[in-house]
Amino acid sequence: MRIGVVTFPGSNSDVDALNALAVAGVEPVSLWHESPDLHGVAGVILPGGFAYGDYLRAGVIARFSPVMRGVSDFAAKGGLVLGICNGFQVLAESRLVPGALLRNRSLRFASKIVAIKPQRLDSPFTHRSTGAPLHIPIAHGEGCYYADDATLDDIERNGQILWRYVRSDGTPALDPDDAANPNGSLRAIAGVCNTAGNVAGLMPHPERMSESILGSDDGMQLIRSFVDSAKAWETGR
Amino acid sequence: MSEFRYAVNVLPKQGILDPQGRAVELSLPHLNVTNVSRVRVGRRAELTVTAGSEAEARALVDDLAKELLSNPLIEAYAIELLEATSSAVSAGGAPPATGSGADSGAKVTRS
Numbered sequence: 001m002r003i004g005v006v007t008f009p010g011s012n013s014d015v016d017a018l019n020a021l022a023v024a025g026v027e028p029v030s031l032w033h034e035s036p037d038l039h040g041v042a043g044v045i046l047p048g049g050f051a052y053g054d055y056l057r058a059g060v061i062a063r064f065s066p067v068m069r070g071v072s073d074f075a076a077k078g079g080l081v082l083g084i085c086n087g088f089q090v091l092a093e094s095r096l097v098p099g100a101l102l103r104n105r106s107l108r109f110a111s112k113i114v115a116i117k118p119q120r121l122d123s124p125f126t127h128r129s130t131g132a133p134l135h136i137p138i139a140h141g142e143g144c145y146y147a148d149d150a151t152l153d154d155i156e157r158n159g160q161i162l163w164r165y166v167r168s169d170g171t172p173a174l175d176p177d178d179a180a181n182p183n184g185s186l187r188a189i190a191g192v193c194n195t196a197g198n199v200a201g202l203m204p205h206p207e208r209m210s211e212s213i214l215g216s217d218d219g220m221q222l223i224r225s226f227v228d229s230a231k232a233w234e235t236g237r
Numbered sequence: 238m239s240e241f242r243y244a245v246n247v248l249p250k251q252g253i254l255d256p257q258g259r260a261v262e263l264s265l266p267h268l269n270v271t272n273v274s275r276v277r278v279g280r281r282a283e284l285t286v287t288a289g290s291e292a293e294a295r296a297l298v299d300d301l302a303k304e305l306l307s308n309p310l311i312e313a314y315a316i317e318l319l320e321a322t323s324s325a326v327s328a329g330g331a332p333p334a335t336g337s338g339a340d341s342g343a344k345v346t347r348s
Contacts, residue, residue, distance in 0.1 A: 057308060064305075093308065100310045107256045146253065146311060184254070 001231050004031040004041035006071070006087075008062050013048035013084065013207060020210035021045075023220065024227045033062070036070035043080040043230030044071055046087025048139070048205055058101065058142045059089030068094060080124055080230045081199045085140055088191070088201030096199045097192050098155055099147035101140075105176055105184025109141040114182050116163040116190045116204055117170060123162055123193065124229030125200045125222060133166050134218040136209045138182055143203040145185035145192075152187055163191040163202050198233075241286045241294040242320040247307045248279035282306050283319065291321065 003026050005017045018028040029041050038044065052061035075081050075096055083091040091097045104110055115133040118126040155161055164172040165181045165188045172188040173181035181188050191202025206219030249255040257278035265273055288294035298316055307314040
């Protein structure tokens with residue numbers, strides 16, 4: 001089975017994502033931003049980085065790139081799309097997932113390992129998670145999740161909040177100034193999905209914790225969930 | 238056809254945390270300034286549209302402001318007309334363009 005990773009000008013975690021897919025035992029396929037052709041992949045990752053230099057707003061220029069036409073069509077058919085960090089920003093700007101990512105509350109670029117906890121274990125992106133917090137890195141300047149109150153209530157009710165930043169006791173770091181909430185995200189949101197549940201984005205980098213030699217393979221719980229779901233989707237078509 | 242030059246001013250919506258504005262506010266005491274508050278920091282884009290009318294040009298700028306220059310979830314924008322230039326007027330005996338490399342038809346600024 002083949003899973004695609006998009007490379008935009010300025011992507012920098014595309015190779016890490018390709019590697020994590022290889023670790024998961026699938027054939028990684030590099031997709032170029034200039035073509036809407038997804039080469040028949042069963043799932044797509046939008047990787048981290050600074051697509052188009054993050055000019056104007058992180059993710060917005062990428063939204064209008066040819067490959068995103070292909071990704072939008074793929075998502076509309078039910079195909080699985082995972083946006084990581086800058087990829088999450090691209091999905092939010094494309095309005096494929098709810099909300100927006102604001103400048104970190106601290107105004108500082110945040111680069112460290114954080115704890116996130118899956119909020120449900122029956123989604124295509126979490127079903128192979130143990131349910132325990134995952135310790136994986138963040139590296140972003142604009143990761144403060146924002147949506148208006150009505151939207152926050154909606155996504156909470158619909159189960160669209162897939163991961164939250166948690167404190168050492170496992171409880172969500174709901175206070176935006178909590179040290180365990182690295183960017184001031186509202187309701188401690190680290191990642192969300194669309195209403196259909198097939199498009200998800202998160203700020204932390206699971207692909208950077210994909211093998212023990214990298215420090216941990218916590219991220220593979222998420223990557224393997226995604227890969228298995230993509231397999232099931234492809235088989236069911 | 239005429240050319241219309243606009244500025245699009247984008248600011249964080251009211252109620253949205255604006256850490257840049259806050260950082261500027263926090264620096265004010267270092268300048269011994271105590272009577273400035275409610276600082277918001279945004280961005281400004283300037284662009285020229287060639288169109289048949291100002292209404293047509295403004296509608297396009299409004300679309301661009303909504304879709305590209307701002308994110309309506311978090312930002313508000315205001316459009317400002319800076320300059321309207323009519324090539325029809327310039328064809329009728331406008332003064333020669335100043336500077337080098339100007340287009341053949343000199344342009345006259347109306348407003």
